Amino acid sequence: MRIIVPLQGVVQGRGGVFWGSVIPCGLFYLLQLYIRQRRPNSSEDGEGEAGQAAPPSAGGDSPYYIGWREYYQDPYHATENPDGVIQLGLAENTLSLDLLQDWLKNHPEASLWNEGEHLKLMDVAPYQYSHGMPALKSVLSNFLENLVERSMPFNADNIVLTAGATAALEILAFCLGEAGDAFLVPSPYYPGFDRDIKWRSGIQLVPVYCPSSKGFMITRTALEKAYNQTQRRGITVRAILITTPGNPVGNILDAETISSVLNFAKAKGIHVISDEIYAASVFRGKFVSASQVLAAGDYDSGFVHIVYGLSKDFGIPGFRVGLLYTKNEKILAAAQNFTRFCTVSSHTQRLLVYLLDDKDFVGKFLEENRRRLYNRYDSVLKGLQIAEMNCAESSGGLYCWVDLRHLLASASQEAESNLWKKLLYEVKLNLTPGSACHYPEAGWFRLCFANVDEQTLNVALKRLHVFTEGMRK
Numbered sequence: 272m273r274i275i276v277p278l279q280g281v282v283q284g285r286g287g288v289f290w291g292s293v294i295p296c297g298l299f300y301l302l303q304l305y306i307r308q309r310r311p312n313s314s315e316d317g318e319g320e321a322g323q324a325a326p327p328s329a330g331g332d333s334p335y336y337i338g339w340r341e342y343y344q345d346p347y348h349a350t351e352n353p354d355g356v357i358q359l360g361l362a363e364n365t366l367s368l369d370l371l372q373d374w375l376k377n378h379p380e381a382s383l384w385n386e387g388e389h390l391k392l393m394d395v396a397p398y399q400y401s402h403g404m405p406a407l408k409s410v411l412s413n414f415l416e417n418l419v420e421r422s423m424p425f426n427a428d429n430i431v432l433t434a435g436a437t438a439a440l441e442i443l444a445f446c447l448g449e450a451g452d453a454f455l456v457p458s459p460y461y462p463g464f465d466r467d468i469k470w471r472s473g474i475q476l477v478p479v480y481c482p483s484s485k486g487f488m489i490t491r492t493a494l495e496k497a498y499n500q501t502q503r504r505g506i507t508v509r510a511i512l513i514t515t516p517g518n519p520v521g522n523i524l525d526a527e528t529i530s531s532v533l534n535f536a537k538a539k540g541i542h543v544i545s546d547e548i549y550a551a552s553v554f555r556g557k558f559v560s561a562s563q564v565l566a567a568g569d570y571d572s573g574f575v576h577i578v579y580g581l582s583k584d585f586g587i588p589g590f591r592v593g594l595l596y597t598k599n600e601k602i603l604a605a606a607q608n609f610t611r612f613c614t615v616s617s618h619t620q621r622l623l624v625y626l627l628d629d630k631d632f633v634g635k636f637l638e639e640n641r642r643r644l645y646n647r648y649d650s651v652l653k654g655l656q657i658a659e660m661n662c663a664e665s666s667g668g669l670y671c672w673v674d675l676r677h678l679l680a681s682a683s684q685e686a687e688s689n690l691w692k693k694l695l696y697e698v699k700l701n702l703t704p705g706s707a708c709h710y711p712e713a714g715w716f717r718l719c720f721a722n723v724d725e726q727t728l729n730v731a732l733k734r735l736h737v738f739t740e741g742m743r744k
């Protein structure tokens with residue numbers, strides 16, 4: 272009642288108490304309405320308003336996480352649960368773990384504590400630089416040079432080691448913008464970006480539509496459109512986040528496309544983040560790093576930042592090893608401080624020094640891994656063809672981007688959601704629908720193929736075949 276007292280002086284007489292209550296309430300409501308309308312749209316994964324990080328609920332309500340939950344509650348097993356859900360929604364690579372296992376068996380000095388052997392407790396027990404041991408940065412810089420076929424140098428001092436690529440991306444989000452600012456992200460994009468980049472930093476992600484008719488490639492026109500629309504909403508665009516090879520499509524960005532992105536960013540004075548976590552999982556064509564394009568052109572190197580990690584190419588996401596490579600001194604210094612919260616265990620770092628220093632093994636491992644990935648991709652394509660389905664052309668990654676538009680009741684997000692539900696709850700396959708990747712063209716689904724064994728994959732493909740047969744009847 273205290274709030275209305277001043278107005279009671281204005282609204283006199285018998286209605287004083289009534290109008291003195293109604294007017295402030297009405298004004299307050301109108302103010303709320305005004306603020307709400309000026310706020311940018313929130314997205315389907317439960318993102319909060321601009322300037323506010325979304326609550327880290329158990330993965331959010333994106334179909335990406337719902338599918339995982341269904342899988343964990345009823346996981347397929349060939350003999351114990353043959354009608355369970357098959358997990359095709361997780362970009363994990365277990366195809367070459369046997370090779371790593373053999374290497375570890377043959378190199379006990381890398382991970383065992385034997386006194387007198389290479390690994391000593393005193394080498395790993397004390398505090399280390401949180402942004403990575405110099406010895407690991409040194410072998411990593413060499414590894415990065417090999418990824419680009421030694422076409423350019425990588426300076427170990429510009430590497431910031433992080434607990435997974437996720438942490439490197441989040442650090443960049445904190446460094447490049449304020450809560451409420453935006454990054455442009457070509458869509459379809461990896462559904463985890465919403466969680467990893469937005470939740471704590473409050474940075475918003477604005478999808479930049481890459482049409483299937485253009486091979487899912489980013490165009491300058493689409494970038495301009497997304498940039499202008501975002502600025503018009505009063506939101507400051509700070510960076511473009513590209514991924515090559517892409518997730519979920521698996522396409523590699525050629526030098527021309529990357530340079531058009533860099534030119535666009537230069538014209539707008541914004542940063543470029545290039546997520547190259549699948550760089551060594553390219554099984555067709557040639558990988559081009561944004562750092563190569565950067566080195567070859569007239570760009571400010573302080574505006575381009577590379578993210579990499581060992582989770583995918585080595586199949587060791589549990590090790591939590593990622594990195595940020597930046598030549599921007601301010602970001603480098605800030606990122607080094609941020610790693611206080613996401614340091615990689617020194618035991619893991621020490622092991623990786625041994626592993627990556629064995630260049631002969633690493634070269635053979637990556638080559639064999641690429642061969643296995645290609646074989647998987649090829650057998651998925653064949654299985655899909657039997658089920659009368661196709662995939663977008665892919666050059667790398669652990670997944671393919673399946674075109675199920677012909678199975679939709681209509682070309683709408685609702686129809687896509689209905690098909691996704693059928694696949695998950697009836698066919699018991701967890702695929703990721705395009706909506707989770709912020710893709711506006713309904714009917715595309717990501718199918719991950721490197722996290723299950725061959726027999727399980729065949730069961731999944733068979734289920735798809737039976738499903739399409741049933742749809743035709």
Ligand SMILES: Cc1ncc(COP(=O)(O)O)c(C=O)c1O
Nearest residue numbers: 362435436437461518580582588
């Ligand atoms: C494009 C992309 N970036 C980053 C990540 C996260 O990697 P990490 O496990 O190293 O944090 C993933 C994982 O799927 C990814 O696909």
